[in-house]
Amino acid sequence: MKTFIEGSRAVADAVTVCRPKVISAYPITPQTHIVEELAKIVANGKVKAEFVNVESEFSAASVVLGSCATGARSYTATTAQGLFLMAEVLFNISGMRLPIVMTCANRAVSAPINIWNDQQDSLSMRDSGWIQLYAEDNQEALDMHLQAYKIGENKGVLLPVMVCMDGFILTHSYEPVELISQEDADRFLPSYQPEDYLNPDNPVTMGAMVGPEAYMETRYLMQEAMENSVKVIEDVANEFNNQFGRYYGGLIDTYKLEDAETVIVSLGSVLGTVKDAVDSLREKGEKVGVLKVRSFRPFPKDAICEALKGAKKVHVLEKAVSIGMGGIVSSEIKAAFCGKTGVPEIVGSIIGLGGRDITVETIIGILNGSGDSSYDQFIDIKKELVEDPEPSDEAVAANA
Amino acid sequence: MIKDNLFDCGHTACLGCGEALAAKRVLQVAGKDVITTDATGCLEVFTTRYPETSWGVPFIHSLFENSAAVASGIEAALKALGKADEVKVLAQGGDGGTADIGLQALSGMFERGHDVLYVCYDNEAYMNTGVQRSGLTPFDTATATSPAGKYSWGNEHRKKDIPAIAAAHGIPYVATSSVAFPRDIENKVKKALSITGPKYIQIHVPCPLGWRSKPENTIKIAMLAVKTGLFPIYEIENGDLTGVRKVSEPVPVEEYLKLQGRFAHLFKKDGGKDEIKKIQELADRNIKKFRLN
Numbered sequence: 022m023k024t025f026i027e028g029s030r031a032v033a034d035a036v037t038v039c040r041p042k043v044i045s046a047y048p049i050t051p052q053t054h055i056v057e058e059l060a061k062i063v064a065n066g067k068v069k070a071e072f073v074n075v076e077s078e079f080s081a082a083s084v085v086l087g088s089c090a091t092g093a094r095s096y097t098a099t100t101a102q103g104l105f106l107m108a109e110v111l112f113n114i115s116g117m118r119l120p121i122v123m124t125c126a127n128r129a130v131s132a133p134i135n136i137w138n139d140q141q142d143s144l145s146m147r148d149s150g151w152i153q154l155y156a157e158d159n160q161e162a163l164d165m166h167l168q169a170y171k172i173g174e175n176k177g178v179l180l181p182v183m184v185c186m187d188g189f190i191l192t193h194s195y196e197p198v199e200l201i202s203q204e205d206a207d208r209f210l211p212s213y214q215p216e217d218y219l220n221p222d223n224p225v226t227m228g229a230m231v232g233p234e235a236y237m238e239t240r241y242l243m244q245e246a247m248e249n250s251v252k253v254i255e256d257v258a259n260e261f262n263n264q265f266g267r268y269y270g271g272l273i274d275t276y277k278l279e280d281a282e283t284v285i286v287s288l289g290s291v292l293g294t295v296k297d298a299v300d301s302l303r304e305k306g307e308k309v310g311v312l313k314v315r316s317f318r319p320f321p322k323d324a325i326c327e328a329l330k331g332a333k334k335v336h337v338l339e340k341a342v343s344i345g346m347g348g349i350v351s352s353e354i355k356a357a358f359c360g361k362t363g364v365p366e367i368v369g370s371i372i373g374l375g376g377r378d379i380t381v382e383t384i385i386g387i388l389n390g391s392g393d394s395s396y397d398q399f400i401d402i403k404k405e406l407v408e409d410p411e412p413s414d415e416a417v418a419a420n421a
Numbered sequence: 422m423i424k425d426n427l428f429d430c431g432h433t434a435c436l437g438c439g440e441a442l443a444a445k446r447v448l449q450v451a452g453k454d455v456i457t458t459d460a461t462g463c464l465e466v467f468t469t470r471y472p473e474t475s476w477g478v479p480f481i482h483s484l485f486e487n488s489a490a491v492a493s494g495i496e497a498a499l500k501a502l503g504k505a506d507e508v509k510v511l512a513q514g515g516d517g518g519t520a521d522i523g524l525q526a527l528s529g530m531f532e533r534g535h536d537v538l539y540v541c542y543d544n545e546a547y548m549n550t551g552v553q554r555s556g557l558t559p560f561d562t563a564t565a566t567s568p569a570g571k572y573s574w575g576n577e578h579r580k581k582d583i584p585a586i587a588a589a590h591g592i593p594y595v596a597t598s599s600v601a602f603p604r605d606i607e608n609k610v611k612k613a614l615s616i617t618g619p620k621y622i623q624i625h626v627p628c629p630l631g632w633r634s635k636p637e638n639t640i641k642i643a644m645l646a647v648k649t650g651l652f653p654i655y656e657i658e659n660g661d662l663t664g665v666r667k668v669s670e671p672v673p674v675e676e677y678l679k680l681q682g683r684f685a686h687l688f689k690k691d692g693g694k695d696e697i698k699k700i701q702e703l704a705d706r707n708i709k710k711f712r713l714n
């Protein structure tokens with residue numbers, strides 16, 4: 022039976038049935054509804070967990086580091102500024118191989134301050150050693166949390182997992198979803214049984230001082246764990262499908278891709294709009310298709326190259342920019358193709374930053390190559406705001 | 422955008438916003454030769470929505486946690502540029518930006534002795550993100566992250582004593598004030614700005630949205646916070662308590678609590694009377710400690 026529920030509350034419900042022992046988070050828009058709901062669930066005794074109200078994201082990440090290191094399944098959530106304030110701890114968590122799960126309610130980063138959606142926050146944390154999964158809709162987002170614990174806690178992986186869901190677009194939208202019962206969740210997700218944790222009966226030292234003689238090996242092992250997770254992510258998606266009958270792809274997913282000459286690649290909620298655009302072009306007989314990147318870390322190099330090898334042109338829609346380089350995802354796809362033959366033309370399109378609307382028309386324009394290409398890779402730039410060094414108050418107001 | 426008024430009325434705060442009223446007072450007294458910082462929070466959001474700004478003085482929105490550190494840098498630059506005598510620095514933040522996430526930066530600013538006045542607008546929760554508890558949320562307040570429920574009376578912790586922490590740094594001037602007493606705000610800001618070194622003023626500012634109170638009751642509620650003893654008004658100069666606003670006949674805390682939805686559960690749930698008694702004890706302790714009556 023489906024429940025009509027806000028994305029954040031659906032996620033809180035999914036987190037609850039994962040039976041976390043410690044939850045710690047700090048409020049920041051648009052993540053707030055997730056943790057407020059969890060606070061309520063804990064206050065009403067529906068889950069036996071410690072809810073730690075901290076004074077900053079730095080402490081939220083540190084609390085879950087401490088709790089997970091002590092052997093308790095742990096959860097946190099944040100976005101944008103909060104994610105950046107956590108940065109130091111994020112690397113510490115992955116370095117200690119603690120399989121924490123975090124929701125990142127994707128949002129633009131300051132300055133200027135902007136609370137609306139893009140994916141600059143999580144994509145900027147790509148080197149932090151966290152697995153990053155991107156959800157397309159609310160059902161996938163809630164299901165992904167169960168998968169995330171199972172992936173991260175796999176003995177061959179032991180890495181933290183960031184579930185990325187577009188802020189507002191998913192967190193604040195109401196959709197009918199299948200919630201997961203406690204019984205079903207318990208069947209899918211066994212309890213957390215770490216081998217090493219802070220325990221007087223079997224003392225371990227975590228976060229030791231490691232010099233040049235062995236530091237590199239810690240990184241090698243993390244890279245290896247990421248490589249291991251490639252198969253685990255696929256396996257867990259299949260197991261989930263077997264039990265619940267829902268599948269969103271493992272590392273990637275495809276839509277009308279088989280004979281496609283032009284392909285759009287993207288991550289997250291924009292894929293819904295992209296599919297609409299592709300449907301309407303398909304009706305006109307155009308050979309267009311979609312590739313969804315579900316896992317950004319590990320980056321599915323092989324799966325992407327395999328899926329795109331028949332395409333002539335690939336447009337990557339990116340809600341983030343590596344300033345000084347350009348699109349992040351398109352750069353990685355180009356790198357994945359390096360040294361291969363039959364490489365399609367790959368173009369990055371930076372779009373929807375700071376919550377700017379992405380319409381079907383814009384996407385069709387990109388696919389048709391009819392978009393304005395005078396702003397490098399940036400789509401839908403407002404000329405009057407960038408070309409006139411001192412735009413009049415009227416021009417500014419008209420665009421606000 | 423250049424503004425003539427120091428703090429324009431054209432902002433987007435809610436009706437009856439105590440923070441907006443207090444900030445206007447502070448800016449009026451600070452005058453035009455001041456550089457202001459502000460942490461992320463309601464004040465920054467309701468005064469700077471592009472393409473408008475309410476600020477007629479130079480204003481920089483830092484981040485949430487570093488208003489005091491950015492202000493430290495501004496003060497250092499003014500010194501380096503030989504302008505420290507002409508221009509004052511006013512750092513601002515909400516209770517969350519001051520007492521929680523920004524406490525480290527605030528402490529550093531105090532310790533280093535920067536010539537900055539830091540004003541904390543204390544509306545006792547994170548209002549900008551939808552009313553979650555902060556370290557300055559009072560005991561037993563229901564907020565979004567400290568909800569009242571079957572196993573909860575709301576916020577389980579007492580309000581953190583930031584003025585005492587500020588004073589413990591040995592800074593020359595620490596004061597509390599309330600939007601109910603605009604003259605008190607004026608006098609204290611004026612006095613603080615006449616003193617060299619770090620200064621701290623915490624102003625109690627009701628928030629109708631977060632306190633679930635009537636906008637027209639903002640001043641009344643702020644007044645009652647003082648008259649019950651729950652928010653004592655005082656000054657600490659160089660570590661010594663030098664002034665308190667007397668409360669000749671303290672009002673029972675119920676009078677204050679009952680006007681606000683954030684305390685409504687205390688009047689509905691069994692056992693609420695005992696909780697209110699605990700809050701009365703907190704008020705009584707203040708009355709005794711600061712010799713308010």
Ligand SMILES: Cc1ncc(C[n+]2csc(CCOP(=O)(O)OP(=O)(O)O)c2C)c(N)n1
Nearest residue numbers: 049102462463485515516517518547548549
């Ligand atoms: C690092 C970081 N974490 C969280 C936030 C989200 N955030 C913005 S304002 C705010 C609360 C502000 O509360 P307070 O300082 O009390 O000011 P008020 O809005 O109540 O005036 C929060 C949690 C942020 N901007 N940056």
Ligand code: SF4
Nearest residue numbers: 434435438463628630
């Ligand atoms: S939420 Fe509260 S603090 Fe924020 S503008 Fe409204 S009344 Fe003022």
Ligand SMILES: [Mg+2]
Nearest residue numbers: 515516546548
């Ligand atoms: Mg506040």
